[in-house]
Amino acid sequence: MNTKATTQTEAKACACGTCHEAVSARALYRPGHDARHVSVLVQGLVNDIADGRKVTKQMIASTAEELPSEPLRAKFTRAADRMVAKATEPKPEPKAEVAQ
Numbered sequence: 001m002n003t004k005a006t007t008q009t010e011a012k013a014c015a016c017g018t019c020h021e022a023v024s025a026r027a028l029y030r031p032g033h034d035a036r037h038v039s040v041l042v043q044g045l046v047n048d049i050a051d052g053r054k055v056t057k058q059m060i061a062s063t064a065e066e067l068p069s070e071p072l073r074a075k076f077t078r079a080a081d082r083m084v085a086k087a088t089e090p091k092p093e094p095k096a097e098v099a100q
């Protein structure tokens with residue numbers, strides 16, 4: 001469902017959700033704030049993990065829905081996957097003894 005015909009001329013807030021700066025009606029973000037939005041969402045998942053919640057693929061997918069474009073969703077999903085893998089991987093042991 002694409003509703004493209006929004007002819008708003010009013011300034012609206014940047015979609016990153018953190019800077020609260022106005023952007024022109026045709027833009028979603030201040031320059032560079034699309035990346036900021038991605039990292040804000042990743043940080044949200046980092047906080048979930050820090051709080052002991054489990055971040056599932058499903059959560060990542062539904063969080064990605066908050067982003068307005070497919071490339072951003074892909075970027076977020078990659079970053080989130082990487083972050084979750086890193087945050088949940090077992091601590092690397094100094095030198096694993098390999099029994100031979």
Ligand SMILES: [Zn+2]
Nearest residue numbers: 014016019033
């Ligand atoms: Zn912004």
